[in-house]
Amino acid sequence: MAYDKFNILTSTAVPLPLENVDTDQIIPARFLKATERKGFGDNLFRDWRYHGDNTPKENFVLNNPTYSGKILVGGKNFGSGSSREHAAWAVYDYGFRCVVSSFFADIFKNNCLNIGVLPVQVSPEFSEQIFDAIYKDANTEIEVNLPEQTITIKSTGAQESFHINSYKKDNMLNGFDDIDYLQNIKGDIETFANGLML
Amino acid sequence: MSKSLFDKVWDSHVVRKIEDGPDVFFIDRHFIHEVTSPVAFLGLKSRGLSVLYPERTFATADHNTPTINQHLPVEDPLSANQLKALEDNSNEYGISHWGLGHKKNGIVHVVGPENGITFPGATIVCGDSHTSTHGAFGAIAFGIGTSEVEMVLSTQCIMQPKPKKMRINVNGQLGKGVTPKDVALYIISKLTTSGATGYFVEYAGDVFENMTMEGRMTVCNLSIEMGARGGMIAPDDTTFEYLKDKPLSPKGDDWDKAVAHWKTLKTEEGATFDKELTFLASDIEPMITYGTNPGMGIGISNNIPNADAVEGGVATYKKSLDYMGYEENDSMLGKKIDYVFLGSCTNGRIEDFRAFASIVKGKQKADHVTAWLVPGSHEVEDKIKEEGILDIITEAGFVLRQPGCSACLAMNDDKVPAGKYAVSTSNRNFEGRQGPGSRTLLASPLVAAAAAVTGVVTDPRDLL
Numbered sequence: 001m002a003y004d005k006f007n008i009l010t011s012t013a014v015p016l017p018l019e020n021v022d023t024d025q026i027i028p029a030r031f032l033k034a035t036e037r038k039g040f041g042d043n044l045f046r047d048w049r050y051h052g053d054n055t056p057k058e059n060f061v062l063n064n065p066t067y068s069g070k071i072l073v074g075g076k077n078f079g080s081g082s083s084r085e086h087a088a089w090a091v092y093d094y095g096f097r098c099v100v101s102s103f104f105a106d107i108f109k110n111n112c113l114n115i116g117v118l119p120v121q122v123s124p125e126f127s128e129q130i131f132d133a134i135y136k137d138a139n140t141e142i143e144v145n146l147p148e149q150t151i152t153i154k155s156t157g158a159q160e161s162f163h164i165n166s167y168k169k170d171n172m173l174n175g176f177d178d179i180d181y182l183q184n185i186k187g188d189i190e191t192f193a194n195g196l197m198l
Numbered sequence: 199m200s201k202s203l204f205d206k207v208w209d210s211h212v213v214r215k216i217e218d219g220p221d222v223f224f225i226d227r228h229f230i231h232e233v234t235s236p237v238a239f240l241g242l243k244s245r246g247l248s249v250l251y252p253e254r255t256f257a258t259a260d261h262n263t264p265t266i267n268q269h270l271p272v273e274d275p276l277s278a279n280q281l282k283a284l285e286d287n288s289n290e291y292g293i294s295h296w297g298l299g300h301k302k303n304g305i306v307h308v309v310g311p312e313n314g315i316t317f318p319g320a321t322i323v324c325g326d327s328h329t330s331t332h333g334a335f336g337a338i339a340f341g342i343g344t345s346e347v348e349m350v351l352s353t354q355c356i357m358q359p360k361p362k363k364m365r366i367n368v369n370g371q372l373g374k375g376v377t378p379k380d381v382a383l384y385i386i387s388k389l390t391t392s393g394a395t396g397y398f399v400e401y402a403g404d405v406f407e408n409m410t411m412e413g414r415m416t417v418c419n420l421s422i423e424m425g426a427r428g429g430m431i432a433p434d435d436t437t438f439e440y441l442k443d444k445p446l447s448p449k450g451d452d453w454d455k456a457v458a459h460w461k462t463l464k465t466e467e468g469a470t471f472d473k474e475l476t477f478l479a480s481d482i483e484p485m486i487t488y489g490t491n492p493g494m495g496i497g498i499s500n501n502i503p504n505a506d507a508v509e510g511g512v513a514t515y516k517k518s519l520d521y522m523g524y525e526e527n528d529s530m531l532g533k534k535i536d537y538v539f540l541g542s543c544t545n546g547r548i549e550d551f552r553a554f555a556s557i558v559k560g561k562q563k564a565d566h567v568t569a570w571l572v573p574g575s576h577e578v579e580d581k582i583k584e585e586g587i588l589d590i591i592t593e594a595g596f597v598l599r600q601p602g603c604s605a606c607l608a609m610n611d612d613k614v615p616a617g618k619y620a621v622s623t624s625n626r627n628f629e630g631r632q633g634p635g636s637r638t639l640l641a642s643p644l645v646a647a648a649a650a651v652t653g654v655v656t657d658p659r660d661l662l
Contacts, residue, residue: 019514020391020491024628029607033262033276035236035283047630052616075514077392080425080491081628082607083327083341084234106361106395106427107327111343165359167219177345179245182353185214185222186250189355192213192224193251198317198448198456 003116005175009098009144010154012069015134016061021074022081023108027090029082040086041093062094066138073130073142074101079108088112098144100151102127113168114177120144120151126160129153146172200468203432204363204398207338207463211321213355220357226320228255228350229306230293232262232280233609234325238347239287247352249291254354256315257288257295260305261326262609265572265599268298277610291351304575304601307331307543311415312577314444318433318460323350328543328625330421333430334414335437336463338398340428361427362396362472365465367403370479375659377553378413379545379623379642381405382420383485385477387495390509395425397473400465405479406431411440412549419544420625423492432464484658486530487627487640490518494627498645498657502528521629522637523617530639530655537620538569538650539632540643541599542606545623546574548581550643555590557647557661563595564653570612571596572604594651608633621649 031043048060056063072091078101079087088111091099097117102124109119122130133140133153141154146169152159164172171177182189201209214222230238235257242249249255262277272278281298288295296302302309307328310316318336323329327341346356368381386393399421406414414431421429438457441447448456483497496502502519504526505512519525524533540546540554551573563569571591573579579601582588588598605612606624608631614620616635623646627638641649644658651661 017513018517019511022491022626022628024607024626024631028630028634029609030634032233032609033274033280035279036240037237047634052634075511077395077425080391081327081626083325083329083343085237085325085343085345088343103392103395105392105425107341107343111345114343114345165219167216167357178357179241179247179345179349179352181357182222182349182355183247186353189213189222189224189250189353193354196224196226197459198226198320 003175006097006116006118006146006172008146009070010141011071012139013071013073013130013134013142014061014067014069015131016072016074017131019075020077020080023079023084023087024081026079026087027084032084032086037089040090041095044090044094067134070096071098071100071142071144072096073127073134074099076101076103076124078104080105083107085111085115088115088117092117100127100130113172116172116175118144118146118172120162122151122160122162126158129156129158200466202363202465202469202471203336203400203430203463204338205469207319207321208360220359222355223358224321224355225323225350226254227315227322229310229322229324229329230255230257230284230347231306231324231326232259232284234344235287235347236280236283238344238351239283241348242352249293249351251354252292255293255351256310257284257293258303258306258309259284259297261603261607263298263602264610265570265602265604265612268600272298301576304577305543305546305603307419308546308574308578311335311411312444312575314441314447317441317447317456318437319463323356327422328419330428331415331419331543333418333421333428334411335441336430336433336460338428338430341422361398363400364394364397364426364473364475365400365402365471367474367476368405368479369403369476370405372405372479372482375484375644375662376482377642377644378409378416380482380485382417383487383492383495383640384482386420386424386493387485388477389424389493391423391491391493392425394421397426399426399429401429401431402465407434410549411436412547415547416544420492423625433460484642484645486645486655488522488524488530490521490627490629492625492627492640494518495640496530498530498655502526502530531657533655534619535621535639535649535654536567536618537614538567538646539572539605539620539622539624540646541570541572541574541604542624543574544625545643546572546578548578550623551578551582551587552585553643554647555587557644557658558594558596558651559590561594561651563650567650567653569596569650570599570605572599573601575601605632607631621646621655
């Protein structure tokens, strides 16, 4: 599915400094029953965000009007657990275009890259600096510069570079996805398949 | 240069390498189920694409299926809609479909191996992270997202950077009452849930060599819980014996040729790994988890660790114990439990039911415990009946349900109520995993059986 191009994103950020945030928290299994990709943003962090009677839990960050923005800053090992792409869809559909963490779970990171959410892995120290800056001033802007592969805390000027392979970077910059690429090499794939024993 | 099992299988499936990018990776076998495939088919349709090799994809319904009265229409309209989408899409594109009611229906990671769809040296994916299960056969098997499901349907390939390699050795002999589940939970407790992220694991050593295929599947299944994309075990006579004469295994000369090739799939002497860890079987006892991720496990006779003794943030750790209603230094033994779940792609195979029966035989289910015993497939269900296990569990006060993922992720009605404790043979103890507010203690079928008859966390070795 095509997605919006990603270039430079400057936004305030939402802090969620918990470790091991798993995909069952990002989107609980009971909300995976759709046959279309819509409405997942409403159920992002459903059970942390709402009580059983659907009233908001006031102490959860998404219900706190102080914090908003297109960048979600999570703790270490963000997105562990299931392969459900619905978790990445929920993040995207809610309005986040970038997730920052000192460590991502593998499949979640991959899913994000495939749907146009940029996962930015930073050092634990830089992650702390971002949390500190946001807690000091919720209006702190973070700049995520994909062409330069840098992330900057605007209020302090602190900056770090992040890694993304050049293939995925090109995809994100242009809004391409892997199927576009794979369709173009179908001949190679068929030749390969013809040589297989099973 | 000496090659590892993983290198041999990976390198032989690379269609093309991209400079500073992923490999174009060919997929031999693709499993789909009702939850993560509908949007992939929608994507195909919107792009006007077809399925390139429908004979390489296999559909089974498992995630949201009911485990009672499967002959009746599915009551939940959303689940029914997903099941119908799977059936319609499979029919439209010529994909084999084992829907609800089909005699081969069951959990995708149980029916795949049972039918010989899984084979050594294969590359296998599914929109489910526990696809790692199939690594037990010496396959590279891992979970993918829905965008990738669409890629496999349309091109039989995905784009993957080659992971780093880790070897985990467990040597020696396991003690009485210590099962493959305990080995896996022990390793995860040592590595944490992110300790193997970025790696593909090979399990080696006496313990895995001596393990049955069911046991190997349990171990490989849980590879994802330490962050690894997957785990694998070199194929050997145990593997070939299991696969011989399975419905879709090669036959006759093709079988002999296949086995000759499969025998070459071993890690060569001198092959290197990015990380290697070695554990002793004698250090492992029956395990149980006390927290909200699979890395929070301890030997059943140990106490819950202090926050300052565990890796990671204190706030996250305390939030986890709060959720569970436990305190630091608590003993797990004697903790009251409310539910027992035997089943899932981790422990829903015949051996797991044999183990459960070995404990409950001649005893009675504790009155306050609700138990869900859910076979992984109809084949497992049939064996439970043939082997007399059904009689044993029925006499002990248990009811056997019908196959499906069930309370492992509680997408159907098998939900543990808020605040209740479940000893579960499944794979995840995340908050709310078994129903909103549910509290999960992951353990082996033996530990689950011991809890089911005593109503509290009990060392199964006392009952064997």
